Amino acid sequence: MVNPVVIIAITLIAAFSIGIFQFLGKKFVRGVFWLTVLFDFAAILSIAYGFLTKAIKNPIMVKIGGFPPPIGINLYVDQLSAYLGVVVFFIGAMAAYHWLSRGINDPEPKALVLLLLLLLGSTGMIFTQDFFNLFVFIEITSIASYGLVASNLDSFSLEASFKYIVIGSISSTFVLLGAVLLYKFAGSLNMADISAHINSSMYSGGMLIIISIMFLFGLLIELEVFPMNGWALDIYQGANPAVVAILAGGIVKGFYLVFLRSANYLKFPHLLKIGIIFGLSTYIVSQFFAWKQKDIRRLFGYSSVGQLGLLILAGAFYLNGNLHGFAKKYMLFAIIFFVLNHSFSKSTLFFLADLFGRRRIEEWKGVLSKNKLFGFLFSTSVLSMAGAPPFLGFWAKLFFILAIPKEYFYIVALVLIGAIAEILYYFNLYRIISEKEDGIFDYKGSIVPSLFNVFVLLGLSAFGAYKFFILTGLDIQSGKFLAFITISSVAVFVLGVSRLAQWILSLGMIGALGFHVIKNTSLVPAFNIQSFFVYLVLAGAIMFVFATYPLSKKYSAVFYPLFVFTVFSMVGISVSSNWITLFIFWELMSWSSYLLINQGGKKAAWIYLVMSAIGGYGMLAGIKLLSTGPNLIPSFSSSSAFAVSAWAGILIFTAFLVKMGTAPLHIWARDAYGESPDGFTPLLSGVLSKMGVFGGILTIVYLLPHLSHSDTILYGLAWFGALTALFMALLAIFQEDVKKVLAYSSISQVGYILIGLALATSLGYSAALYHTVNHLIFKGLLFVAAAGIIYRTGTSYLPEMGGLIRRMPFTFLAFLMGIITLAGIPPLSGFAGKWLLYSALLEKRWMFILLIAMFASIVAFMYCYKLLHTIFLGQLRDKYRKTKELPLPLVIVELVLAGLTFAVGIKPNLILSFSEKAIKSLGFTSPGYAYESAHRIVSKFGYWNAYFMGVFAVGSFIIALILFFFAKAKIRKVGQLDIGYSGEVPDSPESVHFGYDLYAHMRRAVRVFIYPHVENTYKRIYNSLMAFVDYTRRFYTGDLNTYALWVVITLSFIFYILYKGVF
Amino acid sequence: MVFFAASLLLIFIGLYAALVKRNLIKIIIGLSIMDTGVNMLIISLGFVKGRTAPIISLKELFKKGTWLVDVSKVVDPLPQALVLTAIVIGVAVTAMALSVVIRMYSVKKSIEIDDFKELKW
Amino acid sequence: MAELLQYFMLFLIVLMLALALFAVKTKDLLSAVIASGFISLVASIVYLYLQAPDVAMTEAAIGAGITTLIFVITVRKTKGKEK
């Protein structure tokens, strides 16, 4: 354990000695520099390690000059400053390494001195416990950063540096005045001594309040708070990114800690008010201003200023927001994780921006594909900054939201809206980067520092996850499961050398998990709704993974790991025991599915991510409203203990409605399904939307009964489901891309399930559960077939296909059975779902919804015929003469699913037996229908004998065939162009094939329904927001006088709101 | 009270220059005037009427026969010690600012703020 | 004798404020620099009245000497005239 003063002394001596060694050559100076930095890092690490392992109990107090505190100056190193010191030195070392590798311009020794003294200044600032000494160290840090910011010597960095100097000297004047006035008021300069003299009653006296405002305002300027952070943004944009990395990554955090510590010593009563006003406004404003940014560095600047605003908010709550017990611990860890996450990922982003060199975002097109390692580092840090689940940012945000007291719900709402805005602009950037571009780009300078940072970031994310599960006392089960998910997907990536190996590995893993879940019932006790969905997910995943092998040749190496990750997170959702674990796995699923869709359509993936972020964060807000109990974690059952405002239910349900793609929230579905990689779409539509259904069931069963006026909500949901079913079917008719037709049809089928849920009767649930399984079967079948067809024909554009029945008979048979099930025609399994739903609706006397539901299924026939005709029937084009049948795995899956539809068609209680058990676990006595005989189902309104219908259909079909052969006619097969076509003999298939816009005549009748009203409203909202943001971000005029003016205006504003004396 | 008001006025004249003047050097002059104002304010905070400077060169300043200095005869030395540092820091900042101005001039041949507004929005 | 000193101090303070206003208002940078140098000189005299000899010497040597010198060098290196 090194005496902290030695760190400062040694660095100082080294800095002075460089003055001599600079004449001996660059190598020597670099050696001294690295020696000192490593020594300091080791020293601070040993102190931090001492604190971590409780070897050092109480904070270290070092008297300088031998005099006791109030007389002399002393250093005071507690836990937070030790950890921050480690972060500052680590980031400083990385930035120095990066800068040296990029080559520092000419007088390099002098730059290294500035770097050393910058680090010295910030550590001194963190350690000292004397106000004036704090002022001196702030000056050292500021002057060093003035010099370093200007180090590029181009007009940008010089301008930024000058602005920083002017604003910095104003801030240091206030700090100086504040320090001396504090001495005048309290008699000494030592923080501990002053806080002993001060008690909060003195604040009404008028003197102390102004003195502390002046002092804290001086620090607040350095914290880049909203009205006066123009200078900071210009530094982020203009200065050398290595310097910016240190400033943003370490130094600003030092100012932050000093600000909080001095506010704490001064017992400043209004810290919460200041924290909320400035922290929140900085966060919100900077997130929205970052939307229209063209310069990538300024974008990162806005994001880091926003993060700092969030930190101020968290700090204010931690110190002054009278949190106690769990909330206080959560807030502490939220602050620590925010600081760590921001320091490491932001500095990596700045290093990478420096390496790539170009400023405008458009020029970053396709970086991800050009350089894999660079892309990996960039995406990890962007994901962690935006708060994607397994990374540190997510845990920080979760801790923060949980810790805020409930009466401040408007803060939670605003912070979440800011988070959505953050996701919007970060992943607008990510969308541009992940474009497919050829060519390789290399860079001058080494990637090692960013590699180190990301490596540490990953380690911290694991620690964050571990800490989250320990601290909140959540069941360790889901914590271990989360670890299992990440390890397994990484294993698939690492071990999977070729696609085949990855395919086998992922198959094995899903199989193993399935076996594990079935065998030991610890994960899933009795057969209840959760295990119903676990088996559903696993069965679906096994089949769809099996079908992806032939397609995966052209996918990137990340496909299978992400696939496994999504599947396991879905299992995690269905296994979770309370709302928070549900939310964690939900976010895991959304993010991993986003990354998978991003392999295909970039813009589609972006819209999908924004919509699921809106849903996800809405859910988090809803959960916040529910949070009860000491550890603020609402479990499913506990949340039913008291009346809850309708808002909680609605917010939580929106997340599930987004995934189900119900009417107003459906805009992402067509493109996400349409453009996602073909191997993933069956899983996306077959299983992922079912997670929305699972969530819906949980909300309705556990939450809605306790919500005020819950029946109107249910009736409204039923209407949403019905309208989705009808309008999506209508839209599906006019699509010209096979996957887009199937996408709309998939949403409309999920609309049926939503109606089933909204009924909330046992018959309604059995209809919904049956239809969930059935939809998985036939939609999976259709998407697998579509994937195969696209794989063979190379196009997904319907008018270009035709006549494929001759080349792919098995696929046609499977597709036909899939279509018949989709349409719900009796012998096959589709009809049972329809029948259960209609009887449930009849039972509940919801006549209009029944009318719309039945009419929607009639409309569904139109696109069923369209799909069959344009793909398989009609004229076979010449280029498809030699296309072979689909690859074997696909055909196997198709036929298995087709067989399943027939088997279930004949004997529906293959599924119904499972759904009965699931419904009983939901607390219903009977499943709403009865078995009269072995095969005859009777509901209150009607009856239906599945077995008889199957036998009758097959039997009479065979009889008709036999009758046909009795007829004497000899069958003669004729060529495809041999048709009586108004006397002409057609020469080419194209001239006679009718495949484009089959329902043109229908369009005139339904024009008003299929006009994209919803999409246009979304576009209009987005564009007007963009225009508004573009106008308001002109606030930062770049004019130094205006910046200084805003500083004075903010000071007068603070005086006005806090000091009631003079006016 | 006159000294307080005067130094406050001096600070605000300096600040006024930084807020209004378009010439970079004029702004730095404003800043240095502000520094002088602050220093004067601190010194006047530490002044006590009718007492001498904190240099103990005469015997009378001691309490009878001891090495303890009679507090009622000496002005408060601490603010003066602080101002010593503050003046030097003021000079350091001004030197830094002027070097940046020289560099700005060599890049853009002008020292008006209007030519240095590229970093914005 | 004491009031005389006080009136002199009052005069010095008023002089300083006038000089400050002049330094800020004037168009010619060189005269502004000299005015600010003169302010710190007057300030060092005021410090003497305020019984702070150390600070007076520092203010004189550094405030008046070095600062004014740096300003003069910079003004000569750049345009020297405010637009």
Place this chain on the structure above:
Amino acid sequence: MWYKILYAFLVTVGGLAYGLLLGGISRKITARIHGRRGPTVFQNFIDLIKLLRKKTAISHGTMFFLAPMFRLLGGVGVLLLVPIVYGSSILSNFSFGGDLIVVLYFMVFGCLGMALGAADSGHPHSALAPTRGLAQMAGYELPFLISVIGLAIAHKTVSISGLVAAQQGGIFHWNLFQYPFLSIAGLIAMLGMYMAYPFSVVMAPQEIPVGPPTEYSSTFLSFMFSGRSIFGVGKYVLFMDLFLGGATNLVEAFVKTFALFLIIVFVTNVFPRYRTEQAVKFFWTYPVVIGLIDFIRIFIK
């Protein structure tokens, strides 16, 4: 159970005969309105026998080959699922198999089969016809569903025999009089189902000769033709049960179905043909409004 299957054969053959007869009568009436003698009433029987004795049958592919079977199966299925005579165990056919919803969906079975066969023939007209058929179906299904749902909710049952039971006891118990507006909407929808003249755009002779079965000939066409007529009879019986209180004996069944047949024949010979979207727009406005009057009355009760 075995005697049920035997009776099913009898009913099918009887239905076929009755259907062909009705077809012949309607051709006779149309001719007479046009002022010409028109073919014998048994013309349809002659055509069927002619088709069956054809030597060769041209086939365009497997789906083309199977379509007539689907067509026939569809027609027979509808006929057998609907009880012709209420109460008699013989003539209630297989109505124990499923309720009204099953019948509704089974009706589509035949049409979908025919549509696929037509599409597989490769002939553009026959591929176009099903799109018109499905579009028009979306049209007339709305009023039909309104009437069906209305009746089901009113009588608290969806099984056809249950509906018929609810209408027993005198003329005024028939749905036609209990819920007049629903019945009118249902009957207008019936016009659409028969693709009778105002809504015959699907089989429009001038534009697309006979629509889907353009490419069909000989045995395939015979199956197609018989399926169509059995399907027609099945629909008459269904509408009889829904709106005219079903039949207690066979004679009453013949009378009521013939009455419905007359409605169809008179309407077809008077109106010109609608384009598809005109048909859809017509169905979605007038019959829907009429149906909704009773629908809302039931909804409120």
Place this chain on the structure above:
Amino acid sequence: MRKIVAIIFLTIVGLYMLSLFAQIPFGKPYKGVSEHYVEKGIEENRGSNLVTSIVVNYRGFDTLGEVTVLFLAATGLSFLLFSCKCLREFKRIRSSLVLRTATDTLFPLILVFGAYIFIHGHLTPGGGFQGGSVIASGVMLLFLAYRKFHVNHKALSTLESLAGISFAGIGLLGLLYAKSFLANSVLPLGQWNKLFSAGVIPLIYIAVGFKVGAELSGLIADMISTTKED
């Protein structure tokens, strides 16, 4: 427009601060830690100049920080102005004869005077900083007088670094011998008002004097002749 808005807000802030300063009594006796500094000032470190004893002994860490600030400014300045091709080449005109002869006589006197100031730092007002700046103004005089006068940068920066290291070294010595950094009891306190008294303070102030002198003259040299040389 900008002037009016600036004045309005400056007056608002000014009024608030004025309300504060109105409550602070001018010229009233102080209390708190200064009483200790004054009362025990002589007893604890014998130096008659209390301000110097505070600056170097009680709050020595501040001075260390402050010396770093000055070193930082000098390094930063030379870093920025290293090879600055400032076009308006600073033509150093020939100085008048009077100035040259005055400088010849005055320069050594100024050096001696500067040395006097920082050696007697603990006795008479003034100290390292004031002495250093006096020396620097002497060097400035040389620059004004002789056009071709150039400072040997290598010597200056070595002197500066050595002085800095010795200051920090004395601090470390304190840590070794007297258990706390910058402790004064490394050397005997000696007699009040004698030259060799007040423990380590004179040594520190001499080191500071040299450092400030070398630094400021290096600073001025950089500012004036910003062309690359030797």
